[in-house]
Amino acid sequence: MSQPAVDMQNLVKTFGGGRSLFGRAASEVHAVRGISLTLQRGETLGIVGESGSGKSTLARMLVGLEHPTSGSMAIEGKPWSELASSGTRAFGRAIQYVFQDPVASLNPRKTIGDILDVPLRLLCGYDRDRRARRKQELVDAVQMPLDTLERYPHEFSGGQAQRIAIARALAAEARILVLDEPVSALDVSVQAQVLLLLQQLRDELGLSYLFISHDLAVVESISDRVAVMYLGEVVETGPAARLFAAPQHDYTRALIASAPRLTVSDSPP
């Protein structure tokens, strides 16, 4: 068996700290405190946590947008520091990121064609004809009409924009996708459609997902394994079905108890 897609050991990220101009120590924020996780190939690892639990910081470190304070990471066997020293392109080819707010992650002054062109040109190095063909394939893969390429981001709804953002992530031909709350800003029916699309793409292209969300039911529906984050630490990891059926940690239990459910039979109003 090959090495895992992502391997994190004792990852720490601290914001702030250091000393200001006049020697006062600035306050520190410990966003991520010593996380060790592995993402196997072809696997979907769900990360659940509330705001401030450090899950977005973790994701941003993975794709090279933040530098870890200490600890080590390897992406497809390559050490993080090696990728970082060879620039963002090395990251982009190995791992891609899908943002929470799809509309904000698309430049309002560029057409979808221009947006998709960049990773194909810079990361894959394709020539013009191949790029044009590939763009059509991508738009097709995320089930969008072909005239999408000539249009601007504001002409699309949230769900469509998220499909385009997924297409951009796919364009780099990275095998690992970090999905940071990809369906949180969407309506339920659109959310279900995007989840279906993600599942289909994973199975067809053999992708590995790191799926971050605050919504337990959404995470459970797509993940193989789930890690629960609380105040910068992973308090519990396990197969999705086991974790939600028999939570071990108190925080996981509290999270599950708080989740709103459709069934009203438990407590009479």
Add this chain to the structure above:
Amino acid sequence: MTPSVTTQPSPNRRRSNWQLLMANRLAAAGLFIFGFILLVAILAPVLPMPDPNMTDQPNRLLPPLSQGHLLGTDHLGRDILSRLVWGTQISLIVGISATALAALFGSLIGLVAGYARGVTDSVLMRFVDMLMAFPYILLAIAIVAALGPGLLNALYAIALVNIPFFARNIRGVTVSIRNREFVDAARLSGKSHASILFTEVLPNVLPVIVITMSTTVGWMILETAGLSFLGLGAQPPTADLGSMLGQARAQLFTAPHASIIPGIMIFALVMSINLLGDGIRDVLDPRLRSGALDRPLSVTHIARQTTPAATLADAPVLVVDHLFTGFANGGAVTPAVRDVSFRLGKGECLGIIGESGSGKSVTALSLMGLVASPPGVITSGAVYIGGQDVLSLREHELIALRGARVAYVFQDPLTTLHPLFPVATQIAEAVMAHNQVSKRAAHQRALELMETVGIRDAADRASAYPHELSGGQRQRIGIAMALANDPDVIIADEPTTALDVTVQARILELLQDLRRERGLALLLITHDFGVVAQVCDRVAVMKNGEIVEQGETASILRAPQHDYTKRLIACVPELGEGHAFLDRVRPLFEETRL
């Protein structure tokens, strides 16, 4: 150098921008005056005019309308009209070139400083601060003194002096754009920093640069004239508006026309450019175009064809009867809420559920006439609070009802609470808005309310500012403000959407307790079936502005009748369902795609 800088955006963009600019009469007047001056200045070499530098001592200081000299002559007998036209040309060239230079370097500094941040930002901006710390005219004089007088040096001086203005403006915009997600996304697509700065950030900053340029050209021309007036700019015999003024100063009393005419020209030029610049800014600034900065009316415009009964006997606390609300769009009204009717009794909770754009929030805002007008308009229907139609009330009576009998709780308390006042002061303000009580009594009441909504150590937290509280606590303050005047109805618009699930559970509990204890009627707007299941007695499902289904929560969740409701409920993943969820919903979307 083509002086097309100021007019460029109008023909360049879509026709609608041109029409917008023409609709602004002052801007259109500015455009025509400036266009005329520009045309005459460009045509200076071909117009049949005497040489502007030819002296004619016998005919010095002729008054306007003299033979052969339409505007008279100056103290050396030179034709004023000719000097005016040539002088305007030079003033325009210098002013516009200086603007272009200042915009180029200022924007570059602003872009780099705003994008790089850190040390680069500090060094560049301190340099800009140093430029700003000098009085501009002194700095310009110092530069000209060092380089020697002359038009070109005056141009450099003016450009340098105006760099800070561009740098600061552009840096601010760049900082906000740099933090947007699409910049991160571009980095992950493999773009270098320079490429991101010029192909991703710059296009979004460009409108601001154009706006800043169009509003500074006038100022630059004025500064050029100022330096020439002091003898530091254009050197004799070159004609320039400022130097014409300066040279005519000595004859101000014997031949006032020699200084008044260039003065009027400077005024007309600067005024027309400023009017045009303001017009361009209004056209390019999307906030101004959307009317978001217009002040809305205090009550939504009500235009009902028929007036329903003003009172309703034996009515529950809230009755909404065939309500229609729309948004005026030119002549037509686009409906957002169509024929919505529901009733809400004391101590009852009705949930309105729907996806984005279903009209649920507009419904909530219509009840108290809070839909922004323009463009909002209530076209039909009635809203009875305690049997009284509030849409028939006079404006001040309706406003008096807000917060007193019907109170709102909004989604994000961070945006609805004032950031600069302590929370207890804001609750006390809500108390005093409807009750004639002393400040001390209102403050006391605020503390009681904070305890009611479950804020521990209310006395300590009273002086906290909104940003010092957590999201859940802020929402509790929002609820305390809603409770300030013992309302009958609370309308909660997505009150827990911005909160974590554990906090959401506690806020929903609080709303439930308040409803039971105080007999409040609660109208809960949400997109989350889980929240509805937990809190609401009845639920109304909205789609495209209409209620498609309404009934007991339990029965609707168990056996939805309408296809839309069925589909919506089917799309909600249940905890414990796992991968089965996706298998279950897949057929739903395969049908629709065929």
